[in-house]
Amino acid sequence: MLTDSERFAFSAWRIHAFGSTGNAYDAVQIDESIAAGDTLLVPDEKVVGVAMTWPFAVTRESGKLHKLSQPRAGESSAEVDRALGVPAGSVAQACRLARLLGFALDDGLSCTLPDAGG
DSSP states (O other): OOHHHHHHHHHOOEEEESSSSSHHHHHHHHOTTTTOOOOOEGGGEEEEEOSSOOEEEEEOOOSBBBBBOOTTTOOOOHHHHHTTOTTTTHHHHHHHHHHHHHBBBHHHHHHHTTTOOO
């Protein structure tokens, strides 16, 4: 059994799976259970993204999700999070899932992650 302090010693990583990027985009706009920074997964299109007002893909394939502009030289994923106003770690978590699934990362984002091999 977990103690009170152990129960809150973690953070949840919310991943929402969809049949298409169009469905993912629409759901982000209307489903209040999808929070900014949550990971979006669309396996059929090989897309992983991050939820926000304008949901964006971290993968090379983006479908109906937005593409990010090229990060500045040396910009980290944490700086990308801050610039977009998503919770810390959102971009890195989405990139981690994309790599685990073998999806190619967006060329601009792969340079922001030290262990990215996308």
